[in-house]
Amino acid sequence: MKASELSPGQAATIRRLCGTGALQDRLRGLGFFPGETLVLEFKTTLGGPWIFRIGVMKVALRVQEADRIELERAT
Amino acid sequence: MSFTKILLVGAQNCGKTSLFNWLTGSSLRSVNYAGATVELSIGVLLERYGAGPIEILDTPGMVGWDFPSSEEGVTKMELELSAPEKTLLVFVMDATQIARQAVLWQRVARLGFPTVVALTMSDLVQDVSFSELTLEKELGCSVVKVDGRLGGGVDQLFHRKAKVPTQNVPADSDLMEARARDIEAKVLGKDKLHLSPIHQRLDRLFLKSALGPVIFFGVMTLLFTTVFWIAQPLMDGVDWVFQLLAQRITDVLGQGLVGQFLADGVVTGVGSVLTFVPQIVLVAAGLMVLEDSGYLARAATVVDRPLRALGLSGKSFVPLLTAHACAVPAVLSARTISNRKERLLTLFMIPMMTCSARLPVYGLLIGFLLSDSPAWTQGLLMTGLYIFGFVVGGAVTVFVSRHMKSDQESFFMMELPPYRLPQARQILSQTFRKVISYLKKAGPIILLLSLLIWGASTFPNFDENDTEARLKSSYLTRLGQVMDPVFEPMGQDWRVGVGILSAFAAREVFVSTVAIIFHASGESEDAQNPRLRQLLSSAVRSDGSPLFSVASVTSLILFFMIALQCLSTVGVVLRESGSLKFTIAQLVGLNLLAYASSVILFQSLKLAGL
Numbered sequence: 243m244k245a246s247e248l249s250p251g252q253a254a255t256i257r258r259l260c261g262t263g264a265l266q267d268r269l270r271g272l273g274f275f276p277g278e279t280l281v282l283e284f285k286t287t288l289g290g291p292w293i294f295r296i297g298v299m300k301v302a303l304r305v306q307e308a309d310r311i312e313l314e315r316a317t
Numbered sequence: 318m319s320f321t322k323i324l325l326v327g328a329q330n331c332g333k334t335s336l337f338n339w340l341t342g343s344s345l346r347s348v349n350y351a352g353a354t355v356e357l358s359i360g361v362l363l364e365r366y367g368a369g370p371i372e373i374l375d376t377p378g379m380v381g382w383d384f385p386s387s388e389e390g391v392t393k394m395e396l397e398l399s400a401p402e403k404t405l406l407v408f409v410m411d412a413t414q415i416a417r418q419a420v421l422w423q424r425v426a427r428l429g430f431p432t433v434v435a436l437t438m439s440d441l442v443q444d445v446s447f448s449e450l451t452l453e454k455e456l457g458c459s460v461v462k463v464d465g466r467l468g469g470g471v472d473q474l475f476h477r478k479a480k481v482p483t484q485n486v487p488a489d490s491d492l493m494e495a496r497a498r499d500i501e502a503k504v505l506g507k508d509k510l511h512l513s514p515i516h517q518r519l520d521r522l523f524l525k526s527a528l529g530p531v532i533f534f535g536v537m538t539l540l541f542t543t544v545f546w547i548a549q550p551l552m553d554g555v556d557w558v559f560q561l562l563a564q565r566i567t568d569v570l571g572q573g574l575v576g577q578f579l580a581d582g583v584v585t586g587v588g589s590v591l592t593f594v595p596q597i598v599l600v601a602a603g604l605m606v607l608e609d610s611g612y613l614a615r616a617a618t619v620v621d622r623p624l625r626a627l628g629l630s631g632k633s634f635v636p637l638l639t640a641h642a643c644a645v646p647a648v649l650s651a652r653t654i655s656n657r658k659e660r661l662l663t664l665f666m667i668p669m670m671t672c673s674a675r676l677p678v679y680g681l682l683i684g685f686l687l688s689d690s691p692a693w694t695q696g697l698l699m700t701g702l703y704i705f706g707f708v709v710g711g712a713v714t715v716f717v718s719r720h721m722k723s724d725q726e727s728f729f730m731m732e733l734p735p736y737r738l739p740q741a742r743q744i745l746s747q748t749f750r751k752v753i754s755y756l757k758k759a760g761p762i763i764l765l766l767s768l769l770i771w772g773a774s775t776f777p778n779f780d781e782n783d784t785e786a787r788l789k790s791s792y793l794t795r796l797g798q799v800m801d802p803v804f805e806p807m808g809q810d811w812r813v814g815v816g817i818l819s820a821f822a823a824r825e826v827f828v829s830t831v832a833i834i835f836h837a838s839g840e841s842e843d844a845q846n847p848r849l850r851q852l853l854s855s856a857v858r859s860d861g862s863p864l865f866s867v868a869s870v871t872s873l874i875l876f877f878m879i880a881l882q883c884l885s886t887v888g889v890v891l892r893e894s895g896s897l898k899f900t901i902a903q904l905v906g907l908n909l910l911a912y913a914s915s916v917i918l919f920q921s922l923k924l925a926g927l
Contacts, residue, residue, distance in 0.1 A: 264384040268655075268730055271328075271380035273417030275494040286524045290622040291631070291729055293524060298413050298441075298510045300520070300733040302618040302631075307728050 245294065245303075245311035248282035254313035256280050261310035272301055274311060320405040322372045323362060324395060326425055327409030328418050329378030330734050332437035334358075335465030336409060337375040338746040340366060357391060358750065366475050379421055380730075386655035396428055405479050406430035408458075409465075412439045412447065413735075415504055419497035422456065423486045431479035434460045441735065445508035455500045457482040466740050516736050523615045533619045536612065541641065544599045548673075551595035559588030574779050581775070586767030589823050590760045593643050594752060596673050600642040601751040602744055604635065609739035614731050621729050627711050628718030630656070630729045633663040640670035641703070644886040646755050648893050658723035664890050665717055665903055668881045669710030671703045674824035678877050681828055684850050685870045706878050713879070713910065763823060763885045770822040774830070788833050793818060807876065807912065808869030808919040810858055820882045827877075868922035872915040880911035 248254065256278050259266045273296050274280070283293040283300065291302040323340075327333045341360025362371040376395055377388035385393055408425060410418045426432070436449070439462045453460045459477035463470040487493050523529050563580040570576030607613040613635065621631030629637075632654045640647035647667045654660040671679075679702055683695050773793040781787040788794060797804075797815035804814040812834045819830040835852045856864040881887065881904055891900040 262726060264381070265726065265728060267381045267384040268728070270420070270490065270494070271382060271417075272730060272732060273414060275416065275420075275498065276491075277495070277498060278416070284521065284525045286618060286622075287527055287529050288622055290524075291618050291731070293520065293618075293733070295512075297416070298512050298735075299417070300512075302524075302614075302621075302729070302731040302733060304621070304729050307730060 243313050243315065244309055245280060245282070245313055246292075246305050246308040248280075248308075248313070250282055250284045253279055253281040254315065257312045257314050259311055261307075265307065265310060269307070269311070273297075273299060280311070280313065320371065320403050320431070322374070322399060322404045324399060324404055324406050324430070325373065325375050325409060326392065326396070326406060326421075327378060328411065328414070328421055329380050330732055331378065331409045331411040331414075331418065332465035333378060333409045334375055334747070335740075335743050336407075336435060336437070336463060336471065337373065338743055339465070339468045339471045340373055357395070366472060381655075382421070382424060386653075388652060396425065396430075399430070401428065401430045401481075404430055406432045407435050407474060408432055409435045409437060410460075412436050412442045413510055415452070416494075416497045416501040419456075419500045420490075420493050423493045423496065426456075426482040426484070427486050429481055431481050432458045433474055433477055433479045434458050435463045435474060436460050437463060437465045438735075440464065442505075442510065445510060446506045447508075448504055448506070452500070452504045455484075455503060457484045466737065466743065513735075519736055520615070520733065523612070524618060529619055533616055536607070536616070537638070540600075540603045540607070544596065544603060544642070548596040548599050552592050552673075555592050555595065556588065559584055559591070563588075572782050577775060577779065578771075582768050582771040583764075586764045586771070589767055589826070590756070590763045592825075593673065594755075596642045597646055597755050598748055598752055600639060601646070601748045604639065605744040605747050606739045609737060609743060611734050611736040614733050618731050618733070621731075625727075625729075627666075627714050628659070628662050628721075629666070629714070630654070630659055630727060631731060632729070633659060633666075636663050636667060637670060640667040640672060643672050643674070643755075644668050644670070644883060645889050646751060648886065648889045649754065651893065656723070656725050656727050658718075658721055658725065659727060661894060661896075661899060662714055662718055662721065664894055664899075666710050666714040668883065668886050668890075668903075668907065669706060669713065669879060671706040671878075672824075672883075674883065675877055677825040677828045678820075679874065681831075681850070682870050682874050682877075685854070685865055686867065688850065688854075702874070702878070709878060713907075766822045766884050767826075770819050770826065774819065784833060788815075788830075794834075806920070807872055807915040808866070808923070809873065810864060812856070813864070813873070817876075817882075820877075821884055823885075824877065824882055867927040868919050871922060871927075872919035875918050876911045876915035878911075879907055879914060881907040 243254065245254075245256075256274060256276050258276055259269055259274060278296050281295040283295050285292045286302070291304050292308060294301050294303055294308070325333050325337055325340075337358065337360065340362055357377070358375040360373050360375075362369055362373050374395065376392040379385075379389050379392055381389055382393075406425065408422055410422065422434075434452075434456060436452070439447070449460050449462065458480050461470055461473045461477055463474065487496060523532060563584045566580040566584060567576055570579065604613065607616065617631035617634045619631075620634050624630055624633055633651070635653075636647045636651040638647075639650050644667050647670070648664055651660055651663045651667070654663060676699075679699060683698050683702075687695050687698060770793070773796070774788055774791045776792055778787055778790045781790065794811075794815055797811040797818055800814055800818075801811040804810060804817070809817070813831065815834060816827045816831040820827040831853070832849050835849070835856060853865050854863070858864050887900060887904050890903065891897065894900060
């Protein structure tokens, strides 16, 4: 499954990143590594970016970016 | 100490700049790299930390590595160019994100610099079994806890021996990530970090609830009203001082060329640079408070969706906000946008925001439209002009966006740092840096242009004693008269035309030029001056019809809203975009558009009988 398919509050382990090199480079630079647990905290109002969390670090991503993050089955 | 240079390196938001502010005094300079427009903050290490002079560089925070933004490229370049035997590397590491930052650490450790690790945000890991000793062992370097915000532990950085990390560092990114996660697991043990419930609740309020956008507008309104309330009297004060100074010079030196040059050229020119300082200080300080508190990242997230409709992203938010004070610092702040198309579009939109130099012009013109109405209606119309300016700017940007190619994808990834109470010292030193940057970048250009306009409005009859007669026989006026047929379709004549031409030095110069042309000189050149307004109201065209009608004033406002008159902005855009083609297209395009819309509006209103 992909990070864009998570429901709010759901967590899953990152399997791998897809998309262009530049996108992957930035996601990895923010700490989106395979093996880390990614949580979708909530979706923002008015269809804006989604708020994700790894550990205690929060990152806002657009759905398009979340679509490039492949996850292991949600726990 | 054998080193002569300290490099502060770390991930974005790790607290590097706060540490930099503690290590350096107020002596600051910045360097421009050839080819790269990004500059680096450089200071000198305070004597109490080490006998100097030792240069200390605050390198831009890292996120990407293999595909660096222009800012991140500077950090990489600085790491490559610095000599390890003369450099101390202070690696700044956020204690709450060890895994993420340990990857960057491994990349940097390969370069062989003597290193000390400054551990920030360690107050957030107090409650868990965070082992610094394990971290030291894993990294192979001394680790010093520092409180970047309050300055605790900073002196310890130079008491510990810097070591070149000798641990084997894997060459492959996947292995680095695995190793980084391993380091974090060892340092934290079984404990997990927790987010404070207050932070969680605030995030939901600002980002998830329907109140979020309302709070956003509230915060922005508050920021602007405070800035204008406080800035206006200060700006008037600066104006007053320089007018007084110019008057004194004229009194002493007389109306000779030297006296005129010093009084009307140099002093007035320097004055027009410094008039904007109070506002830039306040906007910069206000933004720093928002940034330091953590709200700014949330605000950018809130507006990402609406800005995307314009072809921009949440990252364009701060530049567009700053542009309401002055376009020059706004253009500089657009550097953080990594996508080139988004950055250029932001640069394109910035000059159309209602900057403070437009306010005196709008003040004068609104005074005409609503001369008999109560004062609050003028305030309301002014607010309307702000909103309308943003709407017009947005519409133009959407149009340009459709016709601009991009080979880069657009993405928005915004780290949301923990909420913090803003620290006065940090805000003051950052604000100071912004102001110095403005003065260095924009100051000389504005001054030069002011002198140019002064020359054009003074020569050739500089020995004429009467200001009005001098101006009326000047090159500027001749140019205005030649261009009379150009101004006529927008409902103006050459007199207003000369005002428009002089506004290319700085928009607010329009008011004082018009005042001189319409004989109001020698009195206060205040936009609210009733005598100036009265003189203008009675001005007629050659055919006897009033010059300032509802139609001509409204179309003049529209012209000022769109036109790119500020040549300082053009200069900075050229430097920052690195593209002459883009700069010229923007300058010509916006001015033509301003002219065309103004003509169309005037002619339609005239047909409607206004």
